[in-house]
Amino acid sequence: MKKEIMSGNEAIARGAYEAGCHVACAYPGTPSTEILENTVNYTDIDSSWAPNEKVALEVAIGASFGGGRALCTMKHVGVNVAADPLFTLSYTGVGGGLVLVTADDPEMHSSQNEQDNRNYAKFAKVPMLEPADSQECKEFTRLAFELSEQYDTPVMLRTTTRISHSKSIVTPGERVSGLAEPKLVKNAAKLVMLPGNARVRHPLVEERINKLSEAGATMPINRLELRDTSIGIITSGVCFQYVREAMPGASTLKLGMVHPLPKTLIREFAAQVDKLYVVEELDPFIEEQIRAMGIAVTGKELISLCGELTPGRIRTAFGLQQPPVVPGDKLPGRPPNMCPGCPHRGVFFALNQLKAYVTGDIGCYTLGFMPPLSAMDTCICMGASIGMATGVSKVVSAEEKKKVVAVIGDSTFLHTGINGLMDMVYNNSPSTVVILDNRITAMTGRQDNPASGFTLMDAPSHSIDFPLLCKSLGVRHVRVINPFDLEQTRKVLQEEMERPETSVVITDKPCILVKREGVFQKGPTYAVEAEKCTGCRACLKIGCPAIEWRPAGDGGKKGKAFIDPLLCTGCDVCRQLCRFEAIGRTK
Amino acid sequence: MSDKITNILLVGVGGQGILLAAEILSEAVLLAGFDVKKSEIHGMSQRGGSVVSHVRYGTEVFSPIVPEGEGDILFGFEMMETYRSLSLLRQGGAVVANDLRIAPPSVLMGQETYPEGLAERIKERFPDFLLLDGQKLASEAGNPRTANTVLLGAVSRRLDIDEHFWLQALEKMVPKKALEVNKTAFLLGRSADWNRP
Numbered sequence: 001m002k003k004e005i006m007s008g009n010e011a012i013a014r015g016a017y018e019a020g021c022h023v024a025c026a027y028p029g030t031p032s033t034e035i036l037e038n039t040v041n042y043t044d045i046d047s048s049w050a051p052n053e054k055v056a057l058e059v060a061i062g063a064s065f066g067g068g069r070a071l072c073t074m075k076h077v078g079v080n081v082a083a084d085p086l087f088t089l090s091y092t093g094v095g096g097g098l099v100l101v102t103a104d105d106p107e108m109h110s111s112q113n114e115q116d117n118r119n120y121a122k123f124a125k126v127p128m129l130e131p132a133d134s135q136e137c138k139e140f141t142r143l144a145f146e147l148s149e150q151y152d153t154p155v156m157l158r159t160t161t162r163i164s165h166s167k168s169i170v171t172p173g174e175r176v177s178g179l180a181e182p183k184l185v186k187n188a189a190k191l192v193m194l195p196g197n198a199r200v201r202h203p204l205v206e207e208r209i210n211k212l213s214e215a216g217a218t219m220p221i222n223r224l225e226l227r228d229t230s231i232g233i234i235t236s237g238v239c240f241q242y243v244r245e246a247m248p249g250a251s252t253l254k255l256g257m258v259h260p261l262p263k264t265l266i267r268e269f270a271a272q273v274d275k276l277y278v279v280e281e282l283d284p285f286i287e288e289q290i291r292a293m294g295i296a297v298t299g300k301e302l303i304s305l306c307g308e309l310t311p312g313r314i315r316t317a318f319g320l321q322q323p324p325v326v327p328g329d330k331l332p333g334r335p336p337n338m339c340p341g342c343p344h345r346g347v348f349f350a351l352n353q354l355k356a357y358v359t360g361d362i363g364c365y366t367l368g369f370m371p372p373l374s375a376m377d378t379c380i381c382m383g384a385s386i387g388m389a390t391g392v393s394k395v396v397s398a399e400e401k402k403k404v405v406a407v408i409g410d411s412t413f414l415h416t417g418i419n420g421l422m423d424m425v426y427n428n429s430p431s432t433v434v435i436l437d438n439r440i441t442a443m444t445g446r447q448d449n450p451a452s453g454f455t456l457m458d459a460p461s462h463s464i465d466f467p468l469l470c471k472s473l474g475v476r477h478v479r480v481i482n483p484f485d486l487e488q489t490r491k492v493l494q495e496e497m498e499r500p501e502t503s504v505v506i507t508d509k510p511c512i513l514v515k516r517e518g519v520f521q522k523g524p525t526y527a528v529e530a531e532k533c534t535g536c537r538a539c540l541k542i543g544c545p546a547i548e549w550r551p552a553g554d555g556g557k558k559g560k561a562f563i564d565p566l567l568c569t570g571c572d573v574c575r576q577l578c579r580f581e582a583i584g585r586t587k
Numbered sequence: 588m589s590d591k592i593t594n595i596l597l598v599g600v601g602g603q604g605i606l607l608a609a610e611i612l613s614e615a616v617l618l619a620g621f622d623v624k625k626s627e628i629h630g631m632s633q634r635g636g637s638v639v640s641h642v643r644y645g646t647e648v649f650s651p652i653v654p655e656g657e658g659d660i661l662f663g664f665e666m667m668e669t670y671r672s673l674s675l676l677r678q679g680g681a682v683v684a685n686d687l688r689i690a691p692p693s694v695l696m697g698q699e700t701y702p703e704g705l706a707e708r709i710k711e712r713f714p715d716f717l718l719l720d721g722q723k724l725a726s727e728a729g730n731p732r733t734a735n736t737v738l739l740g741a742v743s744r745r746l747d748i749d750e751h752f753w754l755q756a757l758e759k760m761v762p763k764k765a766l767e768v769n770k771t772a773f774l775l776g777r778s779a780d781w782n783r784p
Binding site: 003005109110133161162165166167168169238241242244245246310311312315322323324325326327328329331332333334335336337339370372537540543545547548549551559 | 600613614617622624625626627635637648649650668670671677678690691692693699700701
């Protein structure tokens, strides 16, 4: 077939298609999201978004036990959520092949931590493959399905942001045929993990890992390349590419399987080179295991435990010459910002005015912590806002309790926030929860969810009724507000914060970027009447990218506001801030 | 073909269409028979933040990101982002910049000022510099939204890729109804005079 340029994520989707994958399931998360957005283009695969990663993996496990091949994808922190089924799945093994993709994010380009998920493979005792470009993403995905069935184990495929989101050349292949038809097979001794059964399975897991380590010595994905033998580097994934770039003469052992390590091959390589190094991002995962084998090796004493590597960082670590780089001047930064017309802006403006203590969550609205809105005080993980609000309210004074507000998006609430709300009602927390329902999983690029009314395959579906859901959980005070109405927003929030009972406030305006018919409404744009503008800067307090401060030009502090008609969506929030009626609709 | 790798950086502001320009560039390079890798960061940067896309091509490309200080061409869609990324270029590298200012949040709010004289400051460090008014040229081509294609045309002059590969790449990547105006825009940019004073 003709060569194509694909991202790592597109190539993993292609690999799953070629491997005859039946079911693909995921919760969106950068940098993994585009895998399912591409499997959906292959109609032979049943692709779906799950409410969270644990459910996604359980769907995949069910499909596998039914004899189908199943792909489950998530970002690194998603594996924390899915860890519960993963560890026991290691014991049961699979029916049809099961591949779990973990997309790690060294450097935290879009994440709250940079945990190294290679540790999960060792912890759960499952094999892990790590591709180094898009062609390998496709090939390793196919191989992962085969290994999964051959060794009766889930197989993890680990990418990093630079693999997931980089594009390189891929030669597509055909979809396999002749796989066994999925069907129900009962096998309680293998699939019902009660202690008596699990005790039988555990030794098999240990045996399986030993067999895989032995097989690793002859797997073509573990590649020993001898060049100058004074330096030998063991590496994997995108780090292999950086090593080849920065130190083209060095001998390399490129590991396609990073767990279990192919010990025989490592000993062979170590014996052929004068000095042995490991180049790996984040944890000394490979290095420590090699040292435990009694082999002298250098790694983290040269290379940082933090952040991603680059060819330049490897050169620096090895004391090699760098091209001269002229340091840049100090420039104004350009952080991400909420879009013009974003329905979250008014809520954070109000929370700032009310001096709330906001336990935050994961989504576009996390940007509410940035000035000038500056109205978020914590952000830990998906769904954490609600439990944390309960907890902080337990310890502070009666007056301070009133300040505590949890803020969470629709998708995040359905992910793992809902359990926190059950707890809040059950244990009678006085806190207020704001559900920012913008009808979409916005931050990762607008994916559907159980409240959006559509599935990943674009079929119309039930849309969860948030007020009804909250009432059914036992919340007695549920109020729906229009977040573009600043006065109503502030008033309702204030009343519910005062109330010494659990209450939920739901905003009901969709993400401005949702283009679905009947949802996106760009109203008439607004403009500043220059004669009426006093230059008081009140409208700048919402941090809208469509509003610009234009200095008078005399070097002083005076100036006027200007609204960019191309960016303005007509949300009306700035008009409500102007005490001089200088902002109005354009005719 | 020599072993030389050509390193191109495309920089600007999220939402400016940088990723599509990088896609077209990569496609043209693939059609011309080179190995190619392209890398950028999605996610948070979509919300109006700085965006840097790396495209590398040659006989065999390893790293998907351009090693620091080895960029051959910097392709800037916005002036301050162009200036911010100069340190990625090698000494003697070339710069094509769109003469466009997009104010970041701190400037919008009047807390900082947008730096002045950026074109002169770039030219001082990198004399091989072409400044284009992408929006104006795009209007001349027939659609102000083709500014990126005009700039891509200007960049194409400095790369050893035949014209027909570029046009083929446009045919593949641009929606049919916008194809003709994009071809016009590309050729207009391609005819830009790099040697003007």
